[in-house]
Amino acid sequence: MSQEFDLVVIGGGPGGYVAAIRAAQLGLKTACVEKWTNDKGAPVLGGTCLNVGCIPSKALLDSTHKFHDAKHEFESHGINTGEVSIDVAAMLARKNTIVDNLTMGVAGLFKANGVTLIHGTGQLQKDRGVKVTAANGSESHLKAGNVILAAGSVPVTIPSAPLIEDIIIDNVGALSIKQVPKRLGIIGAGVIGLEMGTIWQRLGSEVVVLEAMDNFLSTIDKDLSKEAAKCLKKQGMNIRLGALVTSTEVANNEVKVAVKKADGDSETLTFDKLIVAVGRKPYTEGLLSADSGVAVDGRGFVHVSTRCKTDAPGVYAIGDIVRGPMLAHKASEEGMMVADIIAGHKTLMNYDCIPWVIYTHPELAWVGKTEQELKAEGVAIKVGKFPFTASGRAMAANDTQGFVKLIADAETDRILGCHIIGGNASELIAQAVIAMEFGSSAEDLALTVFAHPSMGEAIHEAALAVDGHAIHMANRKKRK
Numbered sequence: 165m166s167q168e169f170d171l172v173v174i175g176g177g178p179g180g181y182v183a184a185i186r187a188a189q190l191g192l193k194t195a196c197v198e199k200w201t202n203d204k205g206a207p208v209l210g211g212t213c214l215n216v217g218c219i220p221s222k223a224l225l226d227s228t229h230k231f232h233d234a235k236h237e238f239e240s241h242g243i244n245t246g247e248v249s250i251d252v253a254a255m256l257a258r259k260n261t262i263v264d265n266l267t268m269g270v271a272g273l274f275k276a277n278g279v280t281l282i283h284g285t286g287q288l289q290k291d292r293g294v295k296v297t298a299a300n301g302s303e304s305h306l307k308a309g310n311v312i313l314a315a316g317s318v319p320v321t322i323p324s325a326p327l328i329e330d331i332i333i334d335n336v337g338a339l340s341i342k343q344v345p346k347r348l349g350i351i352g353a354g355v356i357g358l359e360m361g362t363i364w365q366r367l368g369s370e371v372v373v374l375e376a377m378d379n380f381l382s383t384i385d386k387d388l389s390k391e392a393a394k395c396l397k398k399q400g401m402n403i404r405l406g407a408l409v410t411s412t413e414v415a416n417n418e419v420k421v422a423v424k425k426a427d428g429d430s431e432t433l434t435f436d437k438l439i440v441a442v443g444r445k446p447y448t449e450g451l452l453s454a455d456s457g458v459a460v461d462g463r464g465f466v467h468v469s470t471r472c473k474t475d476a477p478g479v480y481a482i483g484d485i486v487r488g489p490m491l492a493h494k495a496s497e498e499g500m501m502v503a504d505i506i507a508g509h510k511t512l513m514n515y516d517c518i519p520w521v522i523y524t525h526p527e528l529a530w531v532g533k534t535e536q537e538l539k540a541e542g543v544a545i546k547v548g549k550f551p552f553t554a555s556g557r558a559m560a561a562n563d564t565q566g567f568v569k570l571i572a573d574a575e576t577d578r579i580l581g582c583h584i585i586g587g588n589a590s591e592l593i594a595q596a597v598i599a600m601e602f603g604s605s606a607e608d609l610a611l612t613v614f615a616h617p618s619m620g621e622a623i624h625e626a627a628l629a630v631d632g633h634a635i636h637m638a639n640r641k642k643r644k
């Protein structure tokens with residue numbers, strides 16, 4: 165006999181668990197199948213994000229930011245601390261406690277909302293059947309009115325740098341390094357590479373980032389990537405562009421990395437640890453039976469419509485296994501959208517207003533299109549930029565690196581993009597997201613009252629600067 169549900173969600177990451185909670189709130193009899201197991205053999209919710217992604221990485225970024233401030237910034241505030249040192253074991257223990265609290269919190273939310281958690285590996289079968297294989301190999305079967313696939317993603321590996329426990333590591337290993345490595349190599353100057361590099365560099369590692377592309381952060385606004393490169397270089401991060409890793413060799417607790425440089429020359433670098441962070445790929449291994457009816461594209465992503473419908477009736481897919489940015493908040497919003505659709509509500513997600521953040525210091529955050537994309541599309545634009553060096557709050561906080569760049573349509577004044585590099589950019593970007601979600605013009609933001617003193621005033625000033633009327637910056641235009 166198979167158990168029956170209105171909805172079965174496969175995967176309990178930020179896509180799947182949010183979808184399950186929303187569906188249960190809307191009155192659907194909901195189960196979530198999750199295979200993640202802790203060291204006691206119990207199921208763990210939260211997926212990549214809570215366990216080995218967003219949350220643990222930000223916990224370590226926050227710890228190391230405080231360490232850096234205590235070591236290098238406190239003195240300028242007149243605070244004398246004496247010798248500052250880091251207890252890596254305590255830092256990792258704190259991170260683990262945060263992860264445990266959050267994952268247990270999600271389990272509590274499942275209970276409170278009446279979501280049934282089924283521990284095991286789910287596979288979609290024909291006509292929305294779901295086979296669940298438990299850790300001991302026993303099988304059970306579920307029948308579902310609807311299914312949401314939310315199996316997430318896994319790191320890409322490269323043949324030239326196969327993972328070797330504790331020495332050539334991915335994001336999981338990078339979040340649990342037990343001693344500060346003297347020499348840390350990172351393959352890939354993407355989001356993970358820069359965040360992990362920042363963590364360990366603040367603790368004293370010499371960090372070398374090997375990036376295959378000739379351009380740094382090639383998909384983001386050029387002003388932002390240029391400023392980020394400048395700031396990270398100043399911090400001592402050695403980012404080598406056009407550097408292709410051709411082979412690695414581990415011996416005597418170190419790794420020798422052969423690199424082909426942009427000029428064609430080769431060199432060998434030696435590190436104590438090497439982090440491989442060259443992207444992630446959708447995780448669909450074993451997820452679909454041959455007759456499930458769900459199509460997967462050439463890159464392994466489950467094929468879906470704008471409303472996340474797969475090619476099989478009643479089967480949806482969300483989060484990292486489908487097109488679009490691999491971001492937790494994108495996965496969660498898709499989860500809510502799909503739960504609403506299944507419950508019979510009309511809803512739509514705005515893919516044009518998804519913010520991105522890179523949690524280095526200064527932080528990078530953006531939403532909408534870049535200046536380069538808009539120019540390539542032939543859109544006439546106006547750009548307003550305001551530097552944090554001219555912000556009173558930034559000066560008070562000793563945090564004056566970076567700027568806000570706001571892009572508006574030259575004709576309609578509608579905001580088309582916002583690109584921020586600076587302290588608290590991850591929080592500031594929400595102001596631009598809300599403005600864009602409401603279809604605001606730059607003038608709408610310029611007419612909005614911002615608290616003084618606040619970092620947000622830089623957004624106000626950038627909006628004023630779109631028409632050359634920033635107050636705390638030399639004006640380009642006379643006010644009419």
Ligand code: FAD
Pocket residue numbers: 174175176177178179180197198199200209210211212213214216217218219221284285286287314315316317335356447450451482483484485490491492493494495
């Ligand atoms: P996942 O979180 O990967 O969850 C999928 C779940 O499905 C897992 O728990 C898995 O065990 C389970 N599963 C898979 N297959 C099966 C199966 N067959 N049966 C049962 N269960 C299954 N994003 C941000 O927005 N902000 C950040 O700051 C951020 N930082 C990150 C830092 C790192 C180091 C990494 C690696 C990622 C980061 N991300 C961040 C990306 C974010 O973690 C992902 O975009 C997000 O977790 C995707 O959510 P998801 O629900 O689609 O998949």
Ligand code: NAD
Pocket residue numbers: 322351352353354355356357359374375376377381407408409441442443444489490491520521522523
């Ligand atoms: P990424 O796509 O951000 O960066 C990978 C980098 O590796 C790219 O610059 C790429 O050119 C480079 N690369 C690829 N192959 C290479 C090779 N053989 N040698 C050298 N360089 C190579 O991927 P990531 O950093 O692994 O992160 C994966 C995804 O996880 C991100 O795209 C993002 O969606 C998500 N994530 C988000 C956050 C956040 O929101 N703050 C943090 C971490 C991860």
